[in-house]
Structures are given as C-alpha cells and as structure tokens.
Amino acid sequence: MSLRAALAEGRFVVTAEIGPPRGANAEAIRRAARALRGWVDAANVTDNQGAMVRLASWAGSLITLQEGVEPVMQLVCRDRNRMALQSDLLGAAALGIPNVLLLTGDHPRFGDHPEARGVFDLDSIQLVWLARTMRDEGRLLSGLQLKPPPQWLIGAVENPFAPPARFRAERLGKKVAAGAEFVQTQFVFDVATFATWMKNVRDLGLEKRCAILAGVGPIRSVRALERMSDIPGIVIPQEVRRRLRGVPSDRFLDESIKICAEIIMEIREIPGVAGVHVMAFGLEEAVGEIVERAGLGKRPQAVAP
Amino acid sequence: MDGFRVKTISRSEGEPSPYGDAPRPTPPRISLRNALFLQRLLRPNRLRAAFASWLEATPVAYRLFAFVEERIKRHIFGCRMCAQCALPATAYACPESCPKELRNGPCGGVREDGGCEVYPELRCVWLIAYERAEREGRVADLRRLQRPIDQRKWGRSSWVNYWLGRDEGLWTQSDGLGTREALR
Numbered sequence: 001m002s003l004r005a006a007l008a009e010g011r012f013v014v015t016a017e018i019g020p021p022r023g024a025n026a027e028a029i030r031r032a033a034r035a036l037r038g039w040v041d042a043a044n045v046t047d048n049q050g051a052m053v054r055l056a057s058w059a060g061s062l063i064t065l066q067e068g069v070e071p072v073m074q075l076v077c078r079d080r081n082r083m084a085l086q087s088d089l090l091g092a093a094a095l096g097i098p099n100v101l102l103l104t105g106d107h108p109r110f111g112d113h114p115e116a117r118g119v120f121d122l123d124s125i126q127l128v129w130l131a132r133t134m135r136d137e138g139r140l141l142s143g144l145q146l147k148p149p150p151q152w153l154i155g156a157v158e159n160p161f162a163p164p165a166r167f168r169a170e171r172l173g174k175k176v177a178a179g180a181e182f183v184q185t186q187f188v189f190d191v192a193t194f195a196t197w198m199k200n201v202r203d204l205g206l207e208k209r210c211a212i213l214a215g216v217g218p219i220r221s222v223r224a225l226e227r228m229s230d231i232p233g234i235v236i237p238q239e240v241r242r243r244l245r246g247v248p249s250d251r252f253l254d255e256s257i258k259i260c261a262e263i264i265m266e267i268r269e270i271p272g273v274a275g276v277h278v279m280a281f282g283l284e285e286a287v288g289e290i291v292e293r294a295g296l297g298k299r300p301q302a303v304a305p
Numbered sequence: 306m307d308g309f310r311v312k313t314i315s316r317s318e319g320e321p322s323p324y325g326d327a328p329r330p331t332p333p334r335i336s337l338r339n340a341l342f343l344q345r346l347l348r349p350n351r352l353r354a355a356f357a358s359w360l361e362a363t364p365v366a367y368r369l370f371a372f373v374e375e376r377i378k379r380h381i382f383g384c385r386m387c388a389q390c391a392l393p394a395t396a397y398a399c400p401e402s403c404p405k406e407l408r409n410g411p412c413g414g415v416r417e418d419g420g421c422e423v424y425p426e427l428r429c430v431w432l433i434a435y436e437r438a439e440r441e442g443r444v445a446d447l448r449r450l451q452r453p454i455d456q457r458k459w460g461r462s463s464w465v466n467y468w469l470g471r472d473e474g475l476w477t478q479s480d481g482l483g484t485r486e487a488l489r
Contacts, residue, residue: 078405082453104405104412107423118405125409126453126488133488141453143489159413164435170448171410177481178450186413204482232414232422 013275020055033067035284051111076105093150101155132179156180160197169200207272217279261293330430331383340397388458398434448480
C-alpha cells in the first residue's frame with residue numbers, strides 16, 4: 001500500500017531514511033532498502049545531506065523503488081536554481097517516484113565543499129508552492145504548460161524545537177498553504193515541547209490538512225550523541241543523556257533503541273500525529289526492531305519487489 | 306590523481322569572508338514603529354511615480370539615486386539591493402541578510418540561544434523579525450507567502466520599483482490557508 005493510501009486511510013505510518021553513499025555504489029542503497037522493506041511505508045532518500053556530496057537522490061530513489069520500497073525523494077534548494085529544481089521534479093515523476101520532500105538544505109559552510117556557492121534561488125516554501133503549481137495547474141513557474149503534469153505527494157519538514165517557538169506552527173501553516181501534504185519533523189527527544197507544538201498545530205487546524213510525521217531515531221554511540229548535540233536545531237534533554245550515559249558502552253545502542261521505541265509510544269498518544277519518521281543512518285537493521293518494540297508491527301507491502 | 310589537492314575539512318575553514326557580499330544576519334537600526342511611520346510618509350503617489358519614471362529615463366540620476374539608496378539601506382538594514390523589498394512584510398528586518406536568503410521565515414537551524422545556524426555569534430534575522438512583529442502586533446504580516454524574486458533586478462532601486470507599483474505581487478494578500486493564491 002502506498003504512503004498516500006496509508007495516510008488517506010488514517011493508519012499510523014512509518015517512514016525511514018536512506019542516506020546514499022559517497023561513491024558510485026548502488027549496492028549500499030539496495031542493502032539499506034532491503035533492511036527496511038516491510039517495516040516502513042516509505043523511505044526518504046536524502047539529497048547531499050549535511051551539505052556533503054553523495055550519490056544523487058533521484059538515482060537513490062530509483063534503486064530504492066527497484067528494491068520494493070516506496071521512496072520519498074528529497075530535493076534541496078541549496079544546489080539548484082529554479083530551472084534545475086523543476087526538471088529534477090519532472091524526472092522524478094517520470095521515473096515513478098511517488099513522493100517528494102522539499103527543503104532548503106543545510107548551508108554549504110558545514111559540508112565537504114564550504115567554498116561552494118549556495119544557490120538558494122528559491123526557499124523551501126516557494127519550492128513547495130512551485131511543486132503544487134506544477135502538479136495542480138500543470139504549469140512551470142514560467143507559465144508554460146506541462147504535458148502531462150507530474151503526480152507526487154508533496155512533503156516538507158519542520159523543526160518544532162528551534163526558536164521562535166511560537167512561530168513554528170505558523171511556519172508549518174505557510175508550508176501547508178503552499179501545498180505540503182505531509183511534514184516530517186526534526187528529531188523528537190523532548191516530547192513535552194513537541195506536544196506543545198502539536199497543540200499549536202491543532203489550534204490552527206493544520207493536522208487535518210497535512211499529515212504530521214514525528215521524527216525519531218536511535219543514537220548510535222557516545223560519539224554520535226556528542227555530534228548530534230552540536231547540530232543546531234536538535235535538542236536532547238538531560239533525562240535522555242542521563243539514561244544513555246548510565247549504561248555500559250556495549251549496551252548503549254540497545255538503550256537508545258529502547259528510548260526511541262518509548263518516544264514513539266508517547267508520540268502516538270498525542271492527538272493529530274499521523275506517523276513517525278525513523279532516522280537511523282547506517283542502522284537500517286534497527287528500524288524493524290524499533291517499530292516492533294513500539295508495538296507498530298509490519299506494514300502491508302507497499303510495492304511488489 | 307596527482308593534480309588534486311587532498312584536503313582535510315575543518316569547520317573553521319567554512320567561515321565566509323566578512324569582506325565579501327555574503328549575506329549576514331543584520332539587526333535593523335530603526336524601530337518597527339519608526340519604519341512604519343516612514344513607510345506611510347514614502348508611500349507611492351502620483352508625484353513619486355512621476356519622479357521614479359524620470360529617474361529611469363535619466364541614467365546618471367538613476368545611478369546617483371540608487372547609490373544613495375544603497376548607502377542608506379545598507380547602513381540601516383544590511384540591504385544588498387535585491388530591488389524587491391520585502392521589508393514592509395518582514396517587520397523591517399531584511400530577509401536577504403539571512404545566509405540562506407530565506408524570504409518566508411526562519412530555517413530549522415536556529416540555535417537554542419537564537420543564534421544563526423551559519424553565524425552562531427549573530428542573532429537569526431528572522432527571529433529578530435518575529436520579535437519585532439510580535440511587539441507591534443504584526444505577526445500576520447509574516448504569515449503571507451513571499452513569491453520568488455526576479456534575480457535580474459539585483460542592484461536596481463527598490464524605491465523606484467516600489468513607487469512604480471512593481472512590488473504589488475511580491476507577497477500574498479492573506480495567509481493562503483483560506484483561499485489559495487497563485488504562485489505567479
């Protein structure tokens with residue numbers, strides 16, 4: 001069953017993430033996709049994540065599709081002007097990629113090419129708006145007609161934890177107004193703050209117009225914990241740190257998976273949440289365990305392999 | 306291969322030059338209330354439209370006018386002369402001073418202390434915009450959707466464009482949630 005159909009049905013959905021490798025390596029993506037198959041409704045394929053050059057997200061999405069996992073192709077404004085964005089979106093539709101996730105992208109400063117020009121011709125909200133225009137009006141930004149127009153489910157991202165806290169639900173409102181049909185959030189470790197944001201989202205009635213998928217994920221190691229703490233926009237409360245630091249290093253991952261599953265169970269109780277987005281880079285095998293421990297179980301098969 | 310430089314990447318290497326034209330978050334040097342007062346004072350009318358048309362027809366005068374405009378607006382807002390001024394709808398904090406040039410609100414990388422993702426020591430310009438808007442009860446302005454800008458207009462005078470009525474479609478009339486507004 002497709003992500004679109006699962007959301008329409010109101011089933012609590014699970015998405016995950018595949019980070020394409022640095023190298024001309026299709027096998028790494030196949031392996032990750034196979035580990036996720038059956039456990040997720042769809043898997044994001046990231047686009048030069050963290051401003052580091054990787055295999056293209058459209059190619060990774062195609063490989064993922066071949067492995068019987070429905071892809072969500074990520075596309076960032078950092079590396080393309082409005083022309084390249086539109087042609088990549090059309091290419092994705094022609095390849096049968098059913099979902100796109102449109103975002104601004106990390107600044108090149110933090111990546112492996114800090115000397116690169118960041119394009120930022122459009123911002124994420126304008127790109128969502130453009131995708132909807134291409135699909136629903138069948139037109140490019142130039143006004144020229146598309147025959148036939150593309151069809152994808154349009155996704156976006158939001159960070160409920162970054163200041164200004166009071167504007168974060170309203171910013172999601174802008175994305176919904178622009179055409180976002182689902183949104184995946186930054187990592188939720190602080191469930192209370194997430195619940196407050198969800199309340200603001202419900203007050204604006206946004207959860208009825210856009211499926212909210214809460215971002216979650218295990219932390220692989222002490223080093224990963226330190227690295228994640230340095231990433232702007234990710235908030236890891238003291239309580240989570242204490243629990244992770246309180247276990248011997250060989251049990252760190254296990255504890256982390258347990259915390260992740262607990263967070264999913266708490267999130268499920270919050271009204272208006274349509275699913276979870278499990279970000280487990282290089283830990284694709286763990287996604288099944290997390291889903292299982294959270295009591296969500298296997299998914300109805302999405303695409304025949 | 307011999308010809309390639311092998312480099313190790315460090316984060317400090319990523320710091321853009323402070324002397325280039327790279328956008329950096331800039332707190333405005335004028336209060337929102339005063340800016341709104343000036344806005345009313347400088348609003349388009351027939352006389353100003355005629356003056357703007359004359360400027361466009363007189364290249365030397367136009368260049369001088371744009372030079373003065375740039376000096377003033379760079380000093381006050383960190384203006385980079387995109388020529389499609391979003392200030393009236395952003396609490397007079399310039400979104401083109403955001404390192405990602407976001408015209409529709411803050412990115413998800415704003416730090417817990419309000420620092421910019423790219424320049425941690427500088428406050429996010431959209432956070433500044435939000436706080437200014439909130440104080441004056443103008444948060445609704447920030448809900449409008451900002452359309453993509455015309456990249457050909459860089460360096461032109463936004464006052465001329467404003468007085469000639471070219472800025473009218475820069476942002477939507479409403480928040481777009483009730484009635485859909487077209488992108489173009």
